Amino acid sequence: MSPSAPALSVLDLVPVRSDQHTGQALTATIALARTADELGYRRYWLAEHHNMPAVAATNPPVLIAMVAAATQRIRVGSGGVMLPNHAPLVVAEQFALLEAAHPGRIDLGIGRAPGTDPVTSMALRHGAGGVDDDAVAHFPEYVDNVRAMLSPEGVGVRVSGRTQALRATPAARTTPELWLLGSSDYSARLAAERGLPYVFAHHFSGRGTAEALELYRSAFRPSEHLAEPRTLLTVNAAVAPTRAEAERLALPQLLAMLALVTGAPLTAQRLVEEAEEVVLGDQHRQLVDGMRRRWVIGEPEGARARIAELAATYGVDEVMVHPVAGAYAAGPADASPGREQTLRLLVEGADAPTSD
Known part of the structure; x- marks a missing residue:
């Protein structure tokens, strides 16, 4: 790539296709992470979503451990942990x-959204403080607590009239890089107040990106962790040797997003041939076309x-690619050739993205 080209990173939701079981989807993710590592991508982040038939990214820390152990250089993190759930x-x-x-390789991206349906949210949060506890309202406090507990000094907790240190680990030498994620101005404002790096979920929302980033930059207060505003952009991408093939490969994810935004029943991600059999009405076709224009x-x-x-x-120097290319029926069930192709074609024939 040219010197002005942004660094590239990867966001992975661990999609589960109609030809896969969960184990095969995990094997495909490990292969994709190794591809990203070999190609020089900067980060590999794993999302948190629950009770969805097409997403196996239910537990970012477990996935991060698997991916970090299978790679050598790339930073691995959460995009993100939905903190009110835990x-x-x-x-x-x-x-x-x-x-x-994995010192120096772990990112902790934190989000405020539930990442699931209300029933699953209740089940998750019951174990984290009770269903009546308004975890979202306490989000800023929870962010501060996580940040403090990760430090070598820990956080002071007052119990029975005495203050005791609470540390996440006995002898920390380094700490994860902490990011706030959001798709509205709430997390942008909080990240600016706390002096933390911020990510707007452009791949999901596609609207309000400029406004949220401007709010973050204008309100940013330097902290001991970060002297200047720092952001990255997320984007859905399907890349192939030709535009026509890329359009075919993107269709399964476009239909999955259509179901999500219209409240239709969710299913495992369709194969390309299955997606091409779906007939859309005019209104749904317009929604799909609108999403297609915002994607790469x-x-x-x-x-x-x-x-x-x-x-x-x-105004970002890093773009996090969510590779959304689907798979053909004749392809291997334990791999994602279309997603791997997207990552390769974005750097092949150009300078490798910087990992600094």
Whole structure:
């Protein structure tokens, strides 16, 4: 890539296709992570979603441990841990151990959304403080607690009239890099107040990106962890040798997103041939076309140019690619050739993305 091109990273939801079981989807993710590592991508983040037939990313810390152990250089993290679902101490302990095992390679991306349906949210949060506890309202406090508990000094907790230190691990030498994630201005404002790096979920929302990033930058307060605002952009991408093939490979994920935004029943991700059999009405076709215009879909040169354009438009030096290319019926069930192809074509024939 040219010197002005952004660094590239990867976001993975661990999709489960109609031809896969969970174990095969995990094997495909490990292969994708190794591909990203070999190609020089900067980060590999894993999402948190629950009770969804097409997503196996239910437990970011477990997935991070698997991916970090299978790779050599790439930073591995959460995109993100949905903090209201979990006790802050548990999150801090998990990521302190991950950082101890892979020092300098772990990112902790934190989000405020539930990442699931109300029933599953209730089941998750019952174990983290009771269903009546308004975990979302306590989000800023929870972020502060996780941050403090990850530090070598820990956080002071007052119990029975005495203050005791609470640490995520006995002898921390390094700490994970902490990011706040969001798809509205709430986390942008909080990240600015706390002096933390911030990610807007452009791949999911696609609207309000410029406004959220401007709010973050204008309100940013330097902290001991970060002197200046730091952001990255997430984007859905399907890249193939031709535009026509890229359009075919993107269709299964476009239909999955259509079902999500319209409240239709969710299913395992369709294969390309299955997706092509779906007949859309005019209104749904317009929704799909609108999403398609916001995604990066096309041949390598055009896709690279589009990513560079997005980075310049939003003033970021790093773009996190969510590879959404689907699979054909004749392909292997334990691999994701289309997703791996997307990552390869974004850097082949160009300078490898910097990992600094």
